[in-house]
Amino acid sequence: MGKVRKTESAFLFVGTLFSETDAFVRARERLEICFGAILAESSQLQWDYSSYYTKEIGSPIYRRFVFFEKLIDPGMLSRIKLTTNEIEESFSEGGKRRINLDPGYLTLSKVVLASTKNYAHRIYLSDGIYGEVTLIYRNGSYEPHIFTYKDYKDKAYIDIFLDMREKLKTISGM
Numbered sequence: 001m002g003k004v005r006k007t008e009s010a011f012l013f014v015g016t017l018f019s020e021t022d023a024f025v026r027a028r029e030r031l032e033i034c035f036g037a038i039l040a041e042s043s044q045l046q047w048d049y050s051s052y053y054t055k056e057i058g059s060p061i062y063r064r065f066v067f068f069e070k071l072i073d074p075g076m077l078s079r080i081k082l083t084t085n086e087i088e089e090s091f092s093e094g095g096k097r098r099i100n101l102d103p104g105y106l107t108l109s110k111v112v113l114a115s116t117k118n119y120a121h122r123i124y125l126s127d128g129i130y131g132e133v134t135l136i137y138r139n140g141s142y143e144p145h146i147f148t149y150k151d152y153k154d155k156a157y158i159d160i161f162l163d164m165r166e167k168l169k170t171i172s173g174m
Helices: 021-035 074-090 155-172
Strands: 010-018 038-041 045-047 061-072 099-106 110-115 122-126 129-138 141-144
Touching: 010 021, 010 074, 010 155, 021 038, 021 061, 021 074, 021 099, 038 155, 061 074, 061 155, 074 099, 074 110, 074 122, 074 129, 099 155, 129 155, 141 155
Parallel strands: none
Antiparallel strands: 010 061, 010 099, 038 061, 045 061, 099 110, 110 129, 122 129, 129 141
16 A cells, blocks of 8 residues: 655646736736735747637737746645636626636646546546646656647747746755
């Protein structure tokens, strides 16, 4: 029988997609109220990996990652995803989202995203939410899986996560 161990320390982050900066700024304020102080925020990156969100969000679409100071228990991810869904809904107009909020967490060994969609590479967490190991840390970098979204394979994204991994090492004393 394996011995139960303490969970890994994890940074909560939210990947945002938006076309209007105002939607991002207002959503970031709500995220901070819900999840606490922001530790770091990525620069604004052009998001042109598909046209999936264009009808709903508009264009051009931008991505920003927001990382929070407080380390989380990874078991909280499903509740966090439900909260970000509520925030998205509150910013919707005419049934269309103005911002997409995708929460996840980063540990020294992986980057995990929350999803409402099931598929072969996702595991059920609770309350209709699934977890997806999107990147694994191996050979000095984060590497994608076969189902990893194209944007998360991008060197710019991986560099952001590597930078945050170094911050996590410092904070967690590793």
